[in-house]
Amino acid sequence: MNRPFNFSAGPAVMPEEVLAQAAAEMLDWHGSGMSVMEMSHRGKEFGQIATEAEADLRELLEVPSHFKLLFMQGGGLAENAIVPLNLSRGETADFVVTGSWSQKSAQEAARYCTAHEAANTQSSGFTMLADPASWQLSKQPAYVHLCSNETINGVEYQALPNLKALGCDAPLVIDFSSHVASRPVDWSRVGLAFGGAQKNLGPAGLTLVVVRDDLLDRALPICPSAFTYKTVADNASMYNTPPTYSIYIAGLVFKWLKRQGGIAAMEARNITKAELLYGAIDSSALYLNRVEKHCRSRMNVPFYLRDEALNDAFLAGARERGLLQLKGHKSVGGMRASIYNALPIEGVQALVSYMRDFEAQHG
Amino acid sequence: MNRPFNFSAGPAVMPEEVLAQAAAEMLDWHGSGMSVMEMSHRGKEFGQIATEAEADLRELLEVPSHFKLLFMQGGGLAENAIVPLNLSRGETADFVVTGSWSQKSAQEAARYCTAHEAANTQSSGFTMLADPASWQLSKQPAYVHLCSNETINGVEYQALPNLKALGCDAPLVIDFSSHVASRPVDWSRVGLAFGGAQKNLGPAGLTLVVVRDDLLDRALPICPSAFTYKTVADNASMYNTPPTYSIYIAGLVFKWLKRQGGIAAMEARNITKAELLYGAIDSSALYLNRVEKHCRSRMNVPFYLRDEALNDAFLAGARERGLLQLKGHKSVGGMRASIYNALPIEGVQALVSYMRDFEAQHG
Known part of the structure; x- marks a missing residue:
């Protein structure tokens, strides 16, 4: 499935x-x-x-x-x-x-x-x-x-x-x-x-x-x-x-x-997932996370498109690829990817891949 | 099933x-x-x-x-x-x-x-x-x-x-x-x-x-x-x-x-279910409900065995027949049959049938 x-x-x-x-x-x-x-x-x-x-x-x-x-x-x-x-x-x-x-x-x-x-x-x-x-x-x-x-x-x-x-x-x-x-x-x-x-x-x-x-x-x-x-x-x-x-x-x-190995194993995976996503954001010219690096959340990753006019297109394209509920909180706008324990690494990989494709297309 | x-x-x-x-x-x-x-x-x-x-x-x-x-x-x-x-x-x-x-x-x-x-x-x-x-x-x-x-x-x-x-x-x-x-x-x-x-x-x-x-x-x-x-x-x-x-x-x-016909239909069924159960209690020499008839609940029917020494046998026999969770609240003892909307008439019929059999056996 x-x-x-x-x-x-x-x-x-x-x-x-x-x-x-x-x-x-x-x-x-x-x-x-x-x-x-x-x-x-x-x-x-x-x-x-x-x-x-x-x-x-x-x-x-x-x-x-x-x-x-x-x-x-x-x-x-x-x-x-x-x-x-x-x-x-x-x-x-x-x-x-x-x-x-x-x-x-x-x-x-x-x-x-x-x-x-x-x-x-x-x-x-x-x-x-x-x-x-x-x-x-x-x-x-x-x-x-x-x-x-x-x-x-x-x-x-x-x-x-x-x-x-x-x-x-x-x-x-x-x-x-x-x-x-x-x-x-x-x-x-x-x-x-x-x-x-x-x-x-x-x-x-x-x-x-x-x-x-x-x-x-x-x-x-x-x-x-x-x-x-x-x-x-x-x-x-x-x-x-x-x-x-x-x-x-x-x-x-x-x-x-x-069964996953407990909290230590989850933490290791969460670090990997967070590094992958923040890395993609920081290495891009389109995406932006404003939080100071030493206190960035491993769970909730808010990010912005430098061209906010692209927000709707970004969300629509994400949905087409099966990447759901990425819209940021109404009080801050932009995007937010929550990458909790149950979100597998494949989900972050798919998101990062989509973000790169979207940037290549609109950058 | x-x-x-x-x-x-x-x-x-x-x-x-x-x-x-x-x-x-x-x-x-x-x-x-x-x-x-x-x-x-x-x-x-x-x-x-x-x-x-x-x-x-x-x-x-x-x-x-x-x-x-x-x-x-x-x-x-x-x-x-x-x-x-x-x-x-x-x-x-x-x-x-x-x-x-x-x-x-x-x-x-x-x-x-x-x-x-x-x-x-x-x-x-x-x-x-x-x-x-x-x-x-x-x-x-x-x-x-x-x-x-x-x-x-x-x-x-x-x-x-x-x-x-x-x-x-x-x-x-x-x-x-x-x-x-x-x-x-x-x-x-x-x-x-x-x-x-x-x-x-x-x-x-x-x-x-x-x-x-x-x-x-x-x-x-x-x-x-x-x-x-x-x-x-x-x-x-x-x-x-x-x-x-x-x-x-x-x-x-x-x-x-x-789909069941709404609250009026449920009420009619609940009246039938309650009359069946209270009727069985009132017509027995073993079971007893102490609530005044005009204010008896259609939903929660507490009842007692006049011989409380039979309580455990009653509950064990009920469980064998697939009649679950009949034990009364700890503060009042005895039995309680809650016959909510989702409990079908067949459940009350099965309970009444069991109560009669149990009384015939132990009466």
């Missing part, structure tokens, strides 16, 4: 093997006579699915035992409120604003606490990261928030900052929605990580939260029960009915990741 | 045709080359899916044009907080407590407003409804909340109360999670209705909210953006990434409901 290559920023490409298995099991999961969609979340069949999904993800991401792994709902935008409701104590939280997502996080948090901008790279057009040494941290922030990969702007931290080395004892909160499972996480530098599943983990509607045990007891009284981390943790992510089918699909993705 | 009959209270049985179509379309939706899971929620393919789902549901439930229909996340338990965050203004809201779910709603609302119990039937073991004429309503409640079908206790309103006739101008809020789409709704008596999808509409992880336009502007400042009805409505349920695959599956269920 020859499927097109899907460069959507999310919901995004899924491993074909996962989709095929989900289709085969749709009416009868493992002889249970039920679709996974039809199972009580309290039953032993779904219990097994959820337990395996959590164990596989914990193993893949090497999450230490003093962190809880929670399956929630609402995506990153909901977490922008849920994190300060759980962690801010109504005091001051610091935000490192390096793109659209961290900007939204700071704005939403201001409903629940004093949201202090420790840094803001907007004047660069969000094409760079701020050196941690230059951050203006508060004296005792409840936490420090950053987005470790900005999906829209294509800016990624290659290493997480060491807050302790900056003289700050606060927990670091990272929004890792769009690069989770594409590279290892240094948990010694993290207090809480959250991400919507719909980029590298599974279907939209599932949210992953990884939270250090000592941060579970800080929720404000106005935090809804269904979104209180301690309540969710105490009930093994089943305080309210979880998004069962999405957890099942994510579990299939986790098993696929393990 | 001979599938077992699934009596789960939710996540619950799905129409077999829907599952078969979802399996067939899993790798390529309508020639798009994408699974629905892989589609950007902003793209034209998913746009068509979401628009049709909303239009079909609006038609099925006969939702008037001055109500918004929202697809959200978090289920009924999250709505227990989201409703008072949006509607209470921090004032007093009235709760008619007739079972586990309305009780939870009142408890959660107390975080955001004064939650006044206008009635409480707990002393009956939640086996009855309170006559609206007996309700002790507040003077000017921000809203009046009830659960129109209590999933655990099996108590259902056969008609919604007319608050205006009780001298109360407040909007009525109904939690219709476990009987939505099983019978018509009298929208002239409703301000807001909400429900988790995982009983009669689709997969867990999708929440339906139907809200009257004049109630969209009352949210508290602490209401998270992703859960502010006006924000969700203004963005056609795409302020945050919606649970796209769950909306797609629900859309297939809506089309299935239309």
Whole structure:
């Protein structure tokens, strides 16, 4: 079967093997006579699915035992409120604003606490990261928030900052929605990580939260029960009915990741894919990526045609070659190729080949 | 294909045709080359899916044009907080407590407003409804909340109360999670209705909210953006990434409901199914349902074996005959048969036949 290559920023490409298995099991999961969609979340069949999904993800991401792994709902935008409701104590939280997502996080948090901008790279057009040494941290922030990969702007931290080395004892909160499972996480530098599943983990509607045990007891009284981390943790992510089918699909993705060799193998492939695409952009006279090279995202590659009048022709030609969903985010325009774990190297090769042909034709 | 009959209270049985179509379309939706899971929620393919789902549901439930229909996340338990965050203004809201779910709603609302119990039937073991004429309503409640079908206790309103006739101008809020789409709704008596999808509409992880336009502007400042009805409505349920695959599956269920003849036809079938099962219980010496006859649920039928020592044998025998997930909720024990829209009459016939055989053997 020859499927097109899907460069959507999310919901995004899924491993074909996962989709095929989900289709085969749709009416009868493992002889249970039920679709996974039809199972009580309290039953032993779904219990097994959820337990395996959590164990596989914990193993893949090497999450230490003093962190809880929670399956929630609402995506990153909901977490922008849920994190300060759980962690801010109504005091001051610091935000490192390096793109659209961290900007939204700071704005939403201001409903629940004093949201202090420790840094803001907007004047660069969000094409760079701020050196941690230059951050203006508060004296005792409840936490420090950053987005470790900005999906829209294509800016990624290659290493997480060491807050302790900056003289700050606060927990670091990272929004890792769009690069989770594409590279290892240094948990010694993290207090809480959250991400919507719909980029590298599974279907939209599932949210992953990884939270250090000592941060579970800080929720404000106005935090809804269904979104209180301690309540969710105490009930093994089943305080309210979880998004069962999405957890099942994510579990299939986790098993696929393990078969691929785990996160280290994915990272190696992701580096290769990103180098190929950025190389093609940088060596061309038509295409342009504005992000500083040391913080370019391996997952989301925004690029522009120097002649914007060619945009529609570029997209139409791409579609003809089976290269889908390359249009850039409406807030920044241009193009964006999201090259997540499930996008094979052949997809990047096909894109690069098309870009060269298009440039030769229109250059 | 001979599938077992699934009596789960939710996540619950799905129409077999829907599952078969979802399996067939899993790798390529309508020639798009994408699974629905892989589609950007902003793209034209998913746009068509979401628009049709909303239009079909609006038609099925006969939702008037001055109500918004929202697809959200978090289920009924999250709505227990989201409703008072949006509607209470921090004032007093009235709760008619007739079972586990309305009780939870009142408890959660107390975080955001004064939650006044206008009635409480707990002393009956939640086996009855309170006559609206007996309700002790507040003077000017921000809203009046009830659960129109209590999933655990099996108590259902056969008609919604007319608050205006009780001298109360407040909007009525109904939690219709476990009987939505099983019978018509009298929208002239409703301000807001909400429900988790995982009983009669689709997969867990999708929440339906139907809200009257004049109630969209009352949210508290602490209401998270992703859960502010006006924000969700203004963005056609795409302020945050919606649970796209769950909306797609629900859309297939809506089309299935239309092929069955719509809600009126489903109601007629549901009456037949419920009469068959309650008739079998009432005419037996072994089985017992404690709910007052005029408010027995057509969807969730809790029943007890007078000899509780037989419970395990009953469940084991049921499983052997392909009658699944009949165990009652842990808080009330006994058995529960949830006989939602997608559970065919043949399933109820098989259950009744088994109950008679079991009684003959053990009676």
